[in-house]
Amino acid sequence: MAEKITSLQVAQRAGVSQSAVSRVFTPGASVSKKTADKVRKAARELGYRPNVLARAMVKGQSRIIGLVVGYLDNYFYPKAMELLSTSLQEQGYHLLIFMAPQTGENIDGVMDEILDYQVDGIVLASVAMSSEISSRCQQAGVPVVLFNRNQDIDGITSVTSDNYAGGRKVAEFLLAAGHEKIGYIAGWVGASTQRDREAGFRAALHQAGRDIDAYEIGNFNTETARQAARNMFDTAPEKRPDALFVANDHMAIATLDVLRFELGLRVPEDVSVIGYDDVPPASWPAYNLTTMRQRARTMVDETVNALMEHIQSPDIARPRRVAIDGPLIVRTSARLPQGWTPKG
Amino acid sequence: MAEKITSLQVAQRAGVSQSAVSRVFTPGASVSKKTADKVRKAARELGYRPNVLARAMVKGQSRIIGLVVGYLDNYFYPKAMELLSTSLQEQGYHLLIFMAPQTGENIDGVMDEILDYQVDGIVLASVAMSSEISSRCQQAGVPVVLFNRNQDIDGITSVTSDNYAGGRKVAEFLLAAGHEKIGYIAGWVGASTQRDREAGFRAALHQAGRDIDAYEIGNFNTETARQAARNMFDTAPEKRPDALFVANDHMAIATLDVLRFELGLRVPEDVSVIGYDDVPPASWPAYNLTTMRQRARTMVDETVNALMEHIQSPDIARPRRVAIDGPLIVRTSARLPQGWTPKG
DNA sequence: ATGAAAGCGCTAACAA
DNA sequence: TTGTTAGCGCTTTCAT
Numbered sequence: 163m164a165e166k167i168t169s170l171q172v173a174q175r176a177g178v179s180q181s182a183v184s185r186v187f188t189p190g191a192s193v194s195k196k197t198a199d200k201v202r203k204a205a206r207e208l209g210y211r212p213n214v215l216a217r218a219m220v221k222g223q224s225r226i227i228g229l230v231v232g233y234l235d236n237y238f239y240p241k242a243m244e245l246l247s248t249s250l251q252e253q254g255y256h257l258l259i260f261m262a263p264q265t266g267e268n269i270d271g272v273m274d275e276i277l278d279y280q281v282d283g284i285v286l287a288s289v290a291m292s293s294e295i296s297s298r299c300q301q302a303g304v305p306v307v308l309f310n311r312n313q314d315i316d317g318i319t320s321v322t323s324d325n326y327a328g329g330r331k332v333a334e335f336l337l338a339a340g341h342e343k344i345g346y347i348a349g350w351v352g353a354s355t356q357r358d359r360e361a362g363f364r365a366a367l368h369q370a371g372r373d374i375d376a377y378e379i380g381n382f383n384t385e386t387a388r389q390a391a392r393n394m395f396d397t398a399p400e401k402r403p404d405a406l407f408v409a410n411d412h413m414a415i416a417t418l419d420v421l422r423f424e425l426g427l428r429v430p431e432d433v434s435v436i437g438y439d440d441v442p443p444a445s446w447p448a449y450n451l452t453t454m455r456q457r458a459r460t461m462v463d464e465t466v467n468a469l470m471e472h473i474q475s476p477d478i479a480r481p482r483r484v485a486i487d488g489p490l491i492v493r494t495s496a497r498l499p500q501g502w503t504p505k506g
Numbered sequence: 507m508a509e510k511i512t513s514l515q516v517a518q519r520a521g522v523s524q525s526a527v528s529r530v531f532t533p534g535a536s537v538s539k540k541t542a543d544k545v546r547k548a549a550r551e552l553g554y555r556p557n558v559l560a561r562a563m564v565k566g567q568s569r570i571i572g573l574v575v576g577y578l579d580n581y582f583y584p585k586a587m588e589l590l591s592t593s594l595q596e597q598g599y600h601l602l603i604f605m606a607p608q609t610g611e612n613i614d615g616v617m618d619e620i621l622d623y624q625v626d627g628i629v630l631a632s633v634a635m636s637s638e639i640s641s642r643c644q645q646a647g648v649p650v651v652l653f654n655r656n657q658d659i660d661g662i663t664s665v666t667s668d669n670y671a672g673g674r675k676v677a678e679f680l681l682a683a684g685h686e687k688i689g690y691i692a693g694w695v696g697a698s699t700q701r702d703r704e705a706g707f708r709a710a711l712h713q714a715g716r717d718i719d720a721y722e723i724g725n726f727n728t729e730t731a732r733q734a735a736r737n738m739f740d741t742a743p744e745k746r747p748d749a750l751f752v753a754n755d756h757m758a759i760a761t762l763d764v765l766r767f768e769l770g771l772r773v774p775e776d777v778s779v780i781g782y783d784d785v786p787p788a789s790w791p792a793y794n795l796t797t798m799r800q801r802a803r804t805m806v807d808e809t810v811n812a813l814m815e816h817i818q819s820p821d822i823a824r825p826r827r828v829a830i831d832g833p834l835i836v837r838t839s840a841r842l843p844q845g846w847t848p849k850g
Numbered sequence: 851a852t853g854a855a856a857g858c859g860c861t862a863a864c865a866a
Numbered sequence: 867t868t869g870t871t872a873g874c875g876c877t878t879t880c881a882t
Contacts, residue, residue, distance in 0.1 A: 165645060166566075168859055179869045184861060191861095194867055209642070214622040215559050215568060216859035220874045222510075224559060226602070233588065235786075240584040244577065248605045256623070257603040258570070261592045278558040279600070298553070301509060419791040442579075447763040448792035512875060523853045528877060535877095538851055560875035564858045 167210040176204035187212045218280065225255050227469065228276035228284045230269070232262045236382070236412055237441040238456060239287060242309070245462040246285065253470065255282065262289050270295060277302055283469045285309050290352065291318070305472030305479075307465050310456075312354045317481045319472075321464045324485040325355050325438075328454040329362025329407075331490045332436050335452075336405045337370050338499035341434060345376035345403035347390045347417060349410055353382070356409050359438060363407055376403045380413045387413035391420040395427065404433055405496070411437040411444045411453055418449055418495065434496035445493070452496040455488040511554040520548035531556045562624065571599050571813065572620035572628045574613070576606045580726070580756055581785040582800060583631060586653070589806040590629065597814065599626065606633050614639060621646055627813045629653050634696065635662070649816030649823075651809050654800075656698045661825045663816075665808045668829040669699050669782075672798040673706025673751075675834045676780050679796075680749045681714050682843035685778060689720035689747035691734045691761060693754055697726070700753050703782060707751055720747045724757045731757035735764040739771065748777055749840070755781040755788045755797055762793055762839065778840035789837070796840040799832040 169183040176183070178197055185191035186201040193201075204210075218224040227250055234240055247257050258279060260272050269286075273295050276284055284299065287309040296315050299306045305319070312320035336344055346363060349356035367373055376394050380387035387408070395402050408414035414437030421427045421435070429435055437444060440455035464484045471479040492498070513527040520527070522541055529535035530545040537545075548554075562568040571594055578584055591601050602623060604616050613630075617639050620628055628643065631653040640659050643650045649663070656664035680688055690707060693700035711717050722734035731752070739746050752758035758781030765771045765779070773779055781788060784799035808828045816823040836842070 165647075166859090170859080180859090181861080181870080182868065184859095185868085188861075192867060197867080209645075211618060211622050213563075213624060213859050215562050215624050216874090217861070218559050218874095219557075219563060219859085219876090220861045222874075229603075234584040237581065237584070240578040240581070243603075244605065247603045251605055256619075259573075259587075259591045259601040259603060261588065261595060274555060275600075278555050280557060280559050301553075303509075415790065423791040443787055446759065447767040510875090514875080524875090525854080525877080526852065528875095529852085532877075536851060541851075557875055560858090561877070562858095563860090563875085564877045566858075 166213075167208045169210070169212070172201060172204045172208055172210045175208060176200040184212075222280075223282055223473075224280045226258050226279060226281045227255050228260060228279065228281040229257045229287065230260045230262050230272055230276070230284065230289050231287045232289050233264065235384075236288075236410065236439070237443065238310075238411075238439045238458065241441075242287070242458045242462060245458055246309075246465065249462055249466045253466070257285075273299070277304065282473050283307070285465060285469070286311065288353070291315070303476060305469055305476075307468050309461065309465055310355060312483060312485075319468050319481045319483070321461050321468065321484045322355065322358075322486070323454070323456040323461065324487045325358035326362035326365075327485075327487060328438060328490075329359040329364070330366040331362075332407050332438075332454060333363045333366035333370075335490055335492075335496065335499065336407065336434065336436065337366070337372070338502070339405070339434065339497045340500070341403075341405035341497070343375045343403040343405070344372070345378075345394050345406040346374045347378050347380040347387060347394070347406065347408045347413055349380060349382040349413070351379065356382070359409055380409065380417075382410060382413065384412060384416045387416045388420050391417040392424070395421060395425055395433070402433070406433055406435050408435065408437050411439040411441045411451060413437070414451055414453065414495075415443060415449055418451070429495050430497045436490075436496050440488075440491050444491075450493040450495055452493045453491050455491050457486050457488050460486050510557075511552045513554070513556070516545060516548045516552055516554045519552060520544040566624075567626055567817075568624045569599050570602050570623060570625045572604060572623065572625040573601045573631065574604045574606050574616055574620070574628065574633050575631045576633050577608065579728075580632075580754065580783070581787065582654075582755075582783045582802065585785075586631070586802045586806060589802055590653075590809065593806055593810045597810070601629075617643070621648065626817050627651070629809060629813070630655065632697070632699075635659070647820060649813055649820075651812050653805070653809055654699060656827060656829075663812050663825045663827070665805050665812065665828045666699065666702075666830070667798070667800040667805065668831045669702035670706035670709075671829075671831060672782060672834075673703040673708070674710040675706075676751050676782075676798060677707045677710035677714075679834060679836075679840065679843065680751065680778065680780065681710070681716070682846070683749070683778065683841045684844070685747075685749035685841070687719045687747040687749070688716070689722075689738050689750040690718045691722050691724040691731060691738070691750065691752045691757055693724060693726040693757070695723065700726070703753055724753065724761075726754060726757065728756060728760045731760045732764050735761040736768070739765060739769055739777070746777070750777055750779050752779065752781050755783040755785045755795060757781070758795055758797065758839075759787060759793055762795070773839050774841045780834075780840050784832075784835050788835075794837040794839055796837045797835050799835050801830050801832050804830050 173180040284306045308320035378390035380390045437453035444451040517524040652664035724731035781797035788795040
């Protein structure tokens with residue numbers, strides 16, 4: 163049956179006090195080698211392990227980080243999550259998962275649940291957050307970091323790729339290749355990633371006296387993106403864009419399939435397509451998608467750093483807004499600019 | 507700063523005892539409406555929420571389920587994980603994530619960590635387990651379910667797809683289509699999924715007086731699978747298999763790319779390819795992979811059921827071995843048998 | 851229906 | 867270095 167071994171039982175077996183046992187299992191405590199040996203022996207024999215929850219209660223630190231994630235359809239997230247989990251694990255923390263309700267923005271309920279677990283920190287992946295919740299977390303002393311989203315709320319830490327710069331790079335690449343009619347398939351308009359990518363893209367276009375020539379909304383959703391692609395390209399050749407920026411890779415891949423298999427267009431001969439994220443399928447030979455890379459590893463490192471800083475010194479640590487630069491990964495889904503060489 | 511509101515503070519404000527507050531937040535307790543109202547009001551004003559960890563300590567139930575997962579490269583797992591998390595959340599449980607160390611089979615350390623958190627149950631996804639650990643969990647009274655793996659350990663619950671039956675179906679489909687030389691690219695040989703798929707495949711072949719004509723090991727790894735495909739197909743046409751079963755979709759997709767883009771073969775005209783899992787990319791038009799579907803939703807439901815049963819009645823619940831049947835999803839990567847129609 | 855009191859398993863002063 | 871003691875925030879008898 164469920165035999166829970168407590169420190170008291172170990173203490174009795176080792177012939178020491180219960181607090182002695184506690185000290186043996188507390189890194190910085192002062193115990194004589196002799197006591198430690200006795201305790202360890204007894205513990206081993208009994209199969210004792212400290213109860214993390216009890217420790218959490220008295221120390222006020224659970225060593226649990228709450229992760230709220232909306233959906234895992236975008237393959238950028240599983241990878242990020244794996245890295246995040248591993249990285250935190252190395253620091254002695256673990257992720258407690260909360261799926262955000264798909265419908266509506268009822269993050270509030272989830273946040274309450276999270277706080278109930280006395281988490282030491284919260285990572286919000288691709289999830290928006292009201293300033294009300296933000297202040298509630300702040301009041302509860304729980305650091306929050308927005309992963310792959312940022313928000314105009316004061317004092318909230320966020321880690322994203324540099325979406326604005328990324329959008330610019332894509333535009334510049336397309337412009338340099340001499341494209342004449344440029345289309346854009348947007349993500350969900352409520353997302354900061356979408357907004358910033360589009361803003362950067364547009365800014366670089368404007369700078370060249372140009373603008374987006376065809377615009378559709380794909381909502382970061384595969385099916386919607388397919389339809390968007392049809393709307394934009396199922397038309398007379400002279401009215402079709404010859405270049406397309408899609409706000410993320412998954413939509414770009416769906417678009418690529420529509421272009422090739424439904425509409426019989428050649429990529430990049432008829433249309434250049436560029437995505438954003440550099441998820442693994444982007445590099446699969448069937449797609450070979452030119453795309454802006456999001457550096458998951460760096461983003462995760464920054465997230466963990468921010469979290470640890472706030473946990474270790476809540477007073478000193480200030481909120482920050484990290485935007486990670488990334489390279490444009492040039493593959494074969496977009497025409498190369500004249501004179502472009504692999505090295506740049 | 508970090509102002510934690512306790513039930514005592516609520517009690518004082520409401521002018522009742524601390525235990526009254528506890529009762530109000532305990533589903534089945536007996537409290538008068540009047541008291542409940544006072545308490546709720548005070549709680550709302552103070553922003554009080556019960557501390558899950560404290561509750562866990564006294565009740566001996568953490569409402570946390572540990573999930574050990576090896577890697578998320580196979581897109582079957584993110585989906586399964588999402589379903590699992592959502593399903594558990596509905597029952598008031600949450601997943602605590604532990605990444606299994608990639609190198610070696612040192613699951614033991616991870617399991618210890620998990621047990622330290624006093625989890626109410628453990629799900630092992632694609633991870634093997636020693637019988638020693640199994641009995642330790644049993645001794646600790648923590649139910650374990652193996653997800654997508656099974657093992658010849660007595661009394662351990664597992665949930666998988668019916669890999670043996672799946673392997674058979676693939677062989678039968680290939681045989682019916684009249685293929686003459688049949689290849690197999692295996693997964694990691696230590697995995698029960700690999701073993702059972704191959705066994706079923708081979709059994710059906712034997713039954714027809716046939717056998718696997720070409721065999722390579724892909725280890726469930728993309729790069730290894732590519733190399734396996736080259737080894738098997740980069741040869742004279744008459745020595746090449748005209749049909750190939752690959753132990754999972756991700757390897758199948760990698761293989762498909764090698765066949766088409768490196769070796770210039772046509773699929774399915776030159777080679778029929780069948781995978782296993784039915785991950786989302788399998789249905790992308792560029793691949794259109796014929797594959798055995800693993801029913802993630804059903805597998806997750808069974809997993810949750812088994813867990814809940816063991817948690818609610820530890821004595822009555824017996825271990826079980828669930829193998830979920832799935833359909834062969836017929837797309838265009840494999841030649842159709844004569845007279846085959848979409849409906850069956 | 852309600853309050854007082856005991857205790858879940860642990861850490862952290864405080865003495866000794 | 868070690869034992870004693872007092873909690874961490876809660877649930878749960880046990881009286882009333």
